[in-house]
Amino acid sequence: LYMSGFGNEFSSEDPRCPGSLPEGQVHTHPQKLRKCDSFINNPQVCPYGLYAEQLSGSAFTCPRPANKRSWLYRILPSVKHKPFTAVPCGNLTENWNEVEPDPNQLRWLPFTIPKSTEKKVDFVAGLHTVCGAGDAKSRNGIGIHVYACNTSMVDKCFNNSDGDFLIVPQQGKILITTEFGKIMVKPNEICVLQQGMRFSVDVFGETRGYILEVYGAHFELPDLGPIGANGLANPRDFLCPVAWYEDRTVATGYTVINKYQGKLFSCQQDFSPFNVVAWHGNYTPYKYNLENFMVINAVAFDHADPSIFTVLTAKSMRPGVAIADFVIFPPRWGVADRTFRPPYYHRNCMSEFMGLIKGHYEAKEEGFQPGGASLHSAMTPHGPDAECFEKNSAAELQPERVAEGTMAFMFESSFSMAVTKWGLQTCQKLDKSYYQCWESLHSHFNPNWKPSKK
Structure with missing residues (x-):
């Protein structure tokens, strides 16, 4: 299920918990106490005993049109985890000086998808950086990646602290579980997962696609100028998910992978991060059908x-x-x-x-x-x-x-x-x-050419 509109203020709650969104204030829900009321009926906490957590995608003092934030009402806050430790980055990198610059026209044949019979590769392990520039520390730059994988992420999620991911599937649909809900994205659709949003990717066979990562800015619709009010990508065609949660403990540990300053780190926690029962705000993941x-x-x-x-x-x-x-x-x-x-x-x-x-x-x-x-x-x-x-x-x-x-x-x-x-x-x-595709271009120049008479 999805809601439509680009950059709108949305609110959503899982239908299994009606009334989980606070009314009139963000942290608590006005209620009358009875003698038998327990902690979860305390008006100083959220409905159902949930924790309130704000996810900010902009500075607090940004102008209102550029101010991005969402409130998440969750079973446990994301702060509850063991310390992060560095893990291998594979072919994901922000090192732009590995090789000498190459100004030539470059073209790649289809990138290889690993065979599941040979090696199980999930979305994170299947990330490969092709090119990029800038610096995540200074919040100014981009990275271009491809993903090639064959296995779903199991008890693992990814969190990009450096920037936004714009994902372009090319082969195979992907089911992305986010803190805001689930998003199915097929080839000829795109999905944007903004900075700091945790997500997990399920695949259904051999899967490949492209990723544009931007540091320090968020994607927005271009200005239309003389085109007028309508045209190009219309806001109503962008979809964001409705709330969905799982209240699940993981005895063997749930892994959170964090991309931070171009490196990967992981931590362990004993519960699913997709435990958001309700949310409201204008900072959400979203998808768009290119058709x-x-x-x-x-x-x-x-x-x-x-x-x-x-x-x-x-x-x-x-x-x-x-x-x-x-x-x-x-x-x-x-x-x-x-x-x-x-x-x-x-x-x-x-x-x-x-x-x-x-x-x-x-x-x-x-x-x-x-x-x-x-x-x-x-x-x-x-x-x-x-x-x-x-x-x-x-x-x-x-x-x-x-x-x-x-x-x-x-x-x-x-x-x-x-x-x-x-x-x-x-x-x-x-x-x-x-380069050979241009080699047979030849001169058509004729110094004796005369314009034809009308």
């Missing part, structure tokens, strides 16, 4: 910039410049006349990481595959391959469906991103022949 995106496009001539496809943005302190944008290229109509329709050749002050959920991307229909990726770094030239250029330069322009059955996306960032050692070497999926 609901309302495309804005050129209908006369020329080629619009890819910013028209922005679903979510994480703004920087500079107006109009994003820490990261999440951009999609969904099925749409191409009708522009006297125009080369595919993406133009480009050098960009932003870094562009692209992934493919399904189908064939229009500018590179062969080498760019679902489950793979590409990175065009700051000021690195890129654009359609030679085959795409030749075919579309001679095409008869008629209205046509573009990207039917396809969903490509881009993580675009103002940071100049470093690629990790895993991304360049260890994963063994780097396509070293990528």
